[in-house]
Amino acid sequence: xxxxxxxxxxxxxxxxxxxxxxxxxxxxxxxxxxxxxxxxxxxxxxxxxxxxxxxxxxxxxxxxxxxxxxxxxxxxxxxxxxxxxxxxxxxxxxxxxxxxxxxxxxxxxxxxxxxxxxxxxxxxxxxxxxxxxxxxxxxxxxxxxxxxxxxxxxxxxxxxxxxxxxxxxxxxxxxxxxxxxxxxxxxxxxxxxxxxxxxxxxxxxx
Amino acid sequence: xxxxxxxxxxxxxxxxxxxxxxxxxxxxxxxxxxxxxxxxxxxxxxxxxxxxxxxxxxxxxxxxxxxxxxxxxxxxxxxxxxxxxxxxxxxxxxxxxxxxxxxxxxxxxxxxxxxxxxxxxxxxxxxxxxxxxxxxxxxxxxxxxxxxxxxxxxxxxxxxxxxxxxxxxxxxxxxxxxxxxxxxxxxxxxxxxxxxxxxxxxxxxx
Numbered sequence: 001x002x003x004x005x006x007x008x009x010x011x012x013x014x015x016x017x018x019x020x021x022x023x024x025x026x027x028x029x030x031x032x033x034x035x036x037x038x039x040x041x042x043x044x045x046x047x048x049x050x051x052x053x054x055x056x057x058x059x060x061x062x063x064x065x066x067x068x069x070x071x072x073x074x075x076x077x078x079x080x081x082x083x084x085x086x087x088x089x090x091x092x093x094x095x096x097x098x099x100x101x102x103x104x105x106x107x108x109x110x111x112x113x114x115x116x117x118x119x120x121x122x123x124x125x126x127x128x129x130x131x132x133x134x135x136x137x138x139x140x141x142x143x144x145x146x147x148x149x150x151x152x153x154x155x156x157x158x159x160x161x162x163x164x165x166x167x168x169x170x171x172x173x174x175x176x177x178x179x180x181x182x183x184x185x186x187x188x189x190x191x192x193x194x195x196x197x198x199x200x201x202x203x204x205x206x
Numbered sequence: 207x208x209x210x211x212x213x214x215x216x217x218x219x220x221x222x223x224x225x226x227x228x229x230x231x232x233x234x235x236x237x238x239x240x241x242x243x244x245x246x247x248x249x250x251x252x253x254x255x256x257x258x259x260x261x262x263x264x265x266x267x268x269x270x271x272x273x274x275x276x277x278x279x280x281x282x283x284x285x286x287x288x289x290x291x292x293x294x295x296x297x298x299x300x301x302x303x304x305x306x307x308x309x310x311x312x313x314x315x316x317x318x319x320x321x322x323x324x325x326x327x328x329x330x331x332x333x334x335x336x337x338x339x340x341x342x343x344x345x346x347x348x349x350x351x352x353x354x355x356x357x358x359x360x361x362x363x364x365x366x367x368x369x370x371x372x373x374x375x376x377x378x379x380x381x382x383x384x385x386x387x388x389x390x391x392x393x394x395x396x397x398x399x400x401x402x403x404x405x406x407x408x409x410x411x412x
Binding site for chain 2: 001002003004006007009010011014015016018021034035036042065072142144147149151154156166199
């Protein structure tokens with residue numbers, strides 16, 4: 001999927017095909033956010049003016065690149081879990097045994113389809129935190145890129161959340177669903193104010 | 207640029223190269239938002255249950271596709287105006303005549319570098335409006351995609367705004383800069399509340 005051109009990804013996103021959809025777009029926005037944090041690091045490292053934060057930028061870059069890798073992988077994972085849900089719905093349901101097996105397969109697939117966007121949301125929350133360090137300590141010449149990173153991470157996080165909600169709603173094992181919704185609520189707590197705060201910090205530095 | 211793979215775009219974004227940067231990422235997020243509005247249209251059109259909104263979805267799809275095309279073009283335009291600014295800074299400045307010519311070239315390039323993100327912000331504000339129609343009238347099965355569209359358009363708009371601010375700050379012809387900042391303020395007015403309102407509308411429909 002990452003080998004696909006941007007133009008063909010956007011065409012597929014716009015088409016009536018169910019995948020890629022909002023889940024893939026969320027993961028791509030998260031990956032863009034991580035890439036922009038890395039860009040700020042790469043344009044801060046090695047500059048005498050920023051020698052004091054060299055070590056911190058190396059750590060930040062390493063964290064951002066690990067998250068970027070996770071988030072790009074999630075674009076594909078999102079397609080796979082969606083297809084698994086569709087495949088489960090397509091199982092035969094002529095006999096009671098088949099019906100039971102089909103229901104169980106649907107529930108298993110929905111659980112995976114909830115866990116992927118939850119993992120995406122968590123990764124985006126991490127990128128959001130990293131964007132604060134980039135905004136606070138990165139090269140002033142590229143500080144606007146830290147501001148774009150925070151907005152992209154925020155949008156990706158809120159987007160992934162929608163995909164957790166929609167799948168959790170269809171899960172019959174309520175303890176599983178409630179646990180995942182609670183984990184999501186924890187990830188989302190305070191994120192609006194945090195994103196706005198980092199954005200304003202960047203804006204003031206321009 | 208749109209022929210580039212997603213993986214190589216993200217690598218270039220993360221790298222120490224100045225382009226692509228936040229401006230390109232903003233345009234790509236805007237294009238993703240427009241593509242997701244189109245997706246909702248394409249999965250609503252032709253469904254008997256949504257026959258009543260068929261005509262409205264056709265108009266919405268056409269508007270979203272026009273904006274997607276504009277926004278993908280802006281990814282390349284952002285690179286070009288940035289390169290023009292850099293080229294102007296690189297002009298000779300040995301004599302007074304050269305200095306004057308260089309300053310004039312820098313200012314001309316900065317004006318173009320302000321107008322591209324302003325146009326991007328305007329296009330994203332349009333996509334944001336379209337995402338409300340998708341959220342209100344689109345196929346309920348893909349309503350979460352309208353929610354991702356609104357977040358992507360919002361993040362793209364706020365990101366493009368940073369690139370207007372940063373370039374406008376360096377423009378010496380203050381009437382030009384003030385006019386562009388006023389136009390941007392108009393585009394941004396009320397956008398936080400509007401985005402949150404559409405997002406909540408989607409969340410309630412899940």
